[in-house]
Amino acid sequence: MVLRDTRRGRQRIRLASFFAGIGGFDLGFERAGLETVWQCEVNPFCREILEQHWPRVMRASDIREVDSDGIPEAEVWAGGFPCQDVSLARMGPRSGLRGRESGLFFPFADLIDARRPPVVVLENVAALLSSHEGRDFALVLRTLADFGYDVAWRVLDSRYFGVPQSRNRVFIVGSAGGAASAGSVLFERECGDRNSEKSRQNGQKAVSPFAISVGNPKQGFVKKIAHCLYAESARHTGTDWSRNYVSYPDGRVRRLTPLETERLQGFPDDWTLPRNAAAIDIEKLDSARYHACGNAVTVPVAEWIARRLAMNCGAWLLSCQENREKAMSS
Numbered sequence: 001m002v003l004r005d006t007r008r009g010r011q012r013i014r015l016a017s018f019f020a021g022i023g024g025f026d027l028g029f030e031r032a033g034l035e036t037v038w039q040c041e042v043n044p045f046c047r048e049i050l051e052q053h054w055p056r057v058m059r060a061s062d063i064r065e066v067d068s069d070g071i072p073e074a075e076v077w078a079g080g081f082p083c084q085d086v087s088l089a090r091m092g093p094r095s096g097l098r099g100r101e102s103g104l105f106f107p108f109a110d111l112i113d114a115r116r117p118p119v120v121v122l123e124n125v126a127a128l129l130s131s132h133e134g135r136d137f138a139l140v141l142r143t144l145a146d147f148g149y150d151v152a153w154r155v156l157d158s159r160y161f162g163v164p165q166s167r168n169r170v171f172i173v174g175s176a177g178g179a180a181s182a183g184s185v186l187f188e189r190e191c192g193d194r195n196s197e198k199s200r201q202n203g204q205k206a207v208s209p210f211a212i213s214v215g216n217p218k219q220g221f222v223k224k225i226a227h228c229l230y231a232e233s234a235r236h237t238g239t240d241w242s243r244n245y246v247s248y249p250d251g252r253v254r255r256l257t258p259l260e261t262e263r264l265q266g267f268p269d270d271w272t273l274p275r276n277a278a279a280i281d282i283e284k285l286d287s288a289r290y291h292a293c294g295n296a297v298t299v300p301v302a303e304w305i306a307r308r309l310a311m312n313c314g315a316w317l318l319s320c321q322e323n324r325e326k327a328m329s330s
Contacts, residue, residue, distance in 0.1 A: 018079030028302025068114035080123035149174030258289035266299035
């Protein structure tokens with residue numbers, strides 16, 4: 001892996017984080033040795049958490065008001081643009097990229113067009129693949145291709161990256177370094193059992209992991225693998241509250257705690273606990289923490305992508321960095 005520490009006057013691959021949330025991409029990429037140099041996030045609570053963990057990083061709020069010239073140089077731009085208008089969780093007609101939230105992809109694309117970073121990494125719900133019969137997904141790919149990027153995409157499930165949550169998300173990598181570099185980030189040369197379920201004899205359907213419970217039945221148990229956490233868990237309604245719970249023999253059930261949702265997303269304990277937590281109404285605070293975790297990128301998945309990015313494209317990205325710095329100084 002080709003990475004060098006800037007604190008010793010050496011280079012590291014730099015990340016600009018869009019729709020940063022509570023920093024799932026940022027934390028995962030930094031664990032892989034990259035450096036976060038800029039963030040953009042509109043939610044005030046999430047911005048407070050970002051400020052708490054990245055106090056020295058420059059930060060913007062509304063992506064529609066970002067000036068492309070104000071974004072510092074970064075070899076990688078990453079962002080999970082809003083999923084609300086493409087997600088199946090809405091239980092109704094989907095506006096897709098024409099929606100007010102998911103349509104924020106377009107100002108993001110305008111910034112990409114203006115600056116053309118070497119690598120772009122996008123994340124969204126797997127339902128993006130079917131939104132408007134696949135036309136929305138095709139539009140995302142075509143937009144990147146029109147900017148000169150070679151594109152690869154893959155659906156990754158968080159359950160295969162060390163967290164007990166079934167969370168399918170589509171990740172898209174656009175690379176100015178060619179199709180091989182884009183594909184090398186998301187695809188291994190050889191796939192193992194981690195990416196597929198064990199088959200059963202005679203074509204029998206595998207038992208759903210959500211039907212399996214762990215723990216002492218006399219004290220209570222939790223499901224072995226949680227269903228996907230949605231931002232709607234802030235109100236504990238719909239499928240999220242009905243599927244993710246702790247149950248007790250006497251019939252009592254309880255919701256997941258904010259700490260448990262942080263762990264399901266691979267964040268350190270109390271990552272979303274602000275410094276002034278004691279001054280905030282507990283219900284409002286828990287709601288904000290649930291919502292933030294439900295919207296986040298799973299940290300170990302981001303870290304896996306970043307490590308593969310550094311391993312397969314690190315030398316090229318550092319070369320891009322050197323060339324840009326020479327051009328700026330000349």
